Amino acid sequence: MKLHIQNNFTTELPADSSEINIPRQVEQACFSYVQPKQPSNPSLIHTAVEVANLFGISQEDILSADFLNTFSGNTVYPGTKPYALAYAGHQFGNWAGQLGDGRAINLTEVVYNDKSCTLQLKGAGPTPYSRTADGFAVLRSSIREHLCAEAMHYLGVPTTRSLSLMLSGDQVLRDILYSGNPAYEKGAIVCRVAASFIRFGNFELFASRNDLATLQSLTDYTIKHHFPEIKSEGVEKYLDFFQAVSQTTLDMIVHWQRVGFVHGVMNTDNMSIHGITIDYGPYGWLEDYNPNWTPNTTDRQHKRYRFGNQPEMALWNLYQLANALYPLINDAKPLEAVLNTFSTDYQKEYLNMMRNKLGFKIMKDEDAILIESLIELLQLVETDMTIFFRNLGSIQKEDSAEIAFDKIAAAFYDEKALNESILDNWHAWLGYYRDRINQETVSDAERKEHMNAVNPKYVLRNYMAQLCIDDADKGDYSLLNELFELLKKPYEEQPENQKWFAKRPDWARDKVGCSMLSCSS
Structure with a gap:
């Protein structure tokens, strides 16, 4: 297995001066070098071959020991030095200070066919940002992440991708409902893929500390490598960057509302600067059309991140990003101008999206x-x-x-x-x-074809994921494979899979994992 390595992020941005892997405050650094913890008995459950092909990994490579060892964290790929990102964030509207990659470790950046991406392991062990957590993930949440990232891609929703799902061979202690009854679960590791994993919270961290040198370095780096279309200089460059992030964030939210996806944890540390869906925790698809529904048990009382509030939360998060970028611009008015157009632009895009769902071309x-x-x-x-x-x-x-x-x-x-x-x-x-x-001037058949292209027949309902999790916990991955293939063609009729075009069954209405979920993973 040969990966084409590049290390732009770690080469061009400041690193943590310490490599001691204990929870601590990290100053004036965009990342900390950290080694994944070697799993005791890693095994590959599933690979998204299409994702592997994005950076030159073949079917033969997937079956190799190199693939298993690299993407389980068992060995470090030659020429790379894994690292965890430093960032802060607002969680449920409250400033949380330093957060960072507490259970995610970036393996490296790779380039293939003139496109670059970052490979990241989720659940591969602790980092300096793990706080009181262990840095691991369990099979339950890892299946949900792996399936959902790929399902969202095939729905046409901007998203991170998922390369692989592996068992670590280790047991992980989790309290699934935060009820004081923790239990051991199977540990698992997902390899996530994105252009980068830079979030709103990366910029918030340095602005909050008045570390303007690192803030500017990070922003300049991000524009240089991820927004090459921005050719302006000085203050205008940072405003163009903010405008671009605002637009892609808006586009992402319109897609969420189109397919009925509810993220569940729209904290600023879970908002990508690429306008892609990131961090699949207690998400869900709207089954009963209830704009007040949230899949997150932590959000049950205030419903901050309910389906109908996602556009407003995106705007709120953009305000926080604007505040973080303000020291580079020193003028609130142009930032406010971008923010003030968000709601108006969203309403226009939402209306057009709904017209498409209803089959209106005129x-x-x-x-x-x-x-x-x-x-x-x-x-x-x-x-x-x-x-x-x-x-x-x-x-x-x-x-x-x-x-x-x-x-x-x-x-x-x-x-x-x-x-x-x-x-x-x-x-x-x-x-x-x-x-x-x-x-409308189109025929009924033409209109139906148009509507079927934007109204999916199959989505990853929580009860479907839970059935898959229950089987996988017993070592049966056949349903995982079945759902993965089903969700690659969500707009097609697939008559052989008609059983999945069905309402949530009554038994799933209140079952753990099928209605609401916690952040426990």
């Missing part, structure tokens, strides 16, 4: 009212978001409201809850919708 002023009334209707009784929008594409221009309703009825969890008033409202809306699609 833009009409009344679309906003039709969409708003639909969102209200979807909340009247428990309605499955994925099934509703997918089946909506089957409605034809000549359908009566009653026939149209029959085509979406499978999305309701309890049809008995549909009283006469709610049924009347649905029939009225479907009548308006029929009139609206009759204003």
Whole structure:
């Protein structure tokens, strides 16, 4: 196995002066060198071959001892020196100070076909940023990360990728519900792949300490290597950088809302400067269309990171990034100008996204009212978001409201809850919708094809992931392989996999891992 190594980050940015691997405050450094802890008996569970191909790893390489040893942390690849990033962040709206890669270790940067990426192990042991944690991860959360990163990619959502999933052979102690009842679970390691793992919190750390030299070095480095399209200089360069991050963040959130994804932990240390989804913890897909739903047990009371609040939280996090970059600009007005356009731009992009979901190519002023009334209707009784929008594409221009309703009825969890008033409202809306699609010039078949390209049939529902976890815990990885292949084609009909195009089963409504999840991993 041959990797084409480059070490730009560690070569060009300041390193921690100490290599003592104990929890501590790290000053005036962007990273700390750290060795992964050797697992006792690593074994490969699954590899995303398409990700391996991104940096020149072949099928033969995947089966090699080099692959197993490198991506389990058992050995350090020649010419590399693993490291953990230093960053800070706001967690649930509160300043948390130094955080850093507490259970993530960056192996190296690689370049292939003129594209570079960073390879990172999650769960490979402690770092100086582990605080009171052990730096390891368990099979449960690692399966969720591995499956979700790839599922999001194939949904067309900007995301980190996942190369491999391995067992460490070691046991890891976790309190899954923070209930005071910890238990040992199988340890696991995921290799994550991204252009970089630089976050909003990297900039917050140095701004908070008034370490402006390191702040500027990090920002200049980030623009040079990851935003080469920015050609401006001085203050304008930093403003263009902030504008670019704001735009890609907005694009990412629109995609989240399109497919019904809820991140669950939108802290500033979990926000990538690339506008990609990062850190898959207690995430979930909206099943019942409830904008107030959050998958995170820690967020149960205040629901800060609920589905409907994700755009506002993205903007809040961008405010924190703006504050961090302010010392390089020394003028709040241009930063505020970017922030002030975010909500307006989001509403425009959201409206266009919803038009696509509804099959509208022609833009009409009344679309906003039709969409708003639909969102209200979807909340009247428990309605499955994925099934509703997918089946909506089957409605034809000549359908009566009653026939149209029959085509979406499978999305309701309890049809008995549909009283006469709610049924009347649905029939009225479907009548308006029929009139609206009759204003479109495309055929029913063309519109359905267009809608099916943006409304997925298959998403990684929490109960599906939990079934996979339960089997994997017994050493059976067949469902893991099945779901991985299913989620690579989320927009295709896949009639052989029709059983997964179904509402959440009743047994999963309150089962641990199927409804809400903790940050425990």
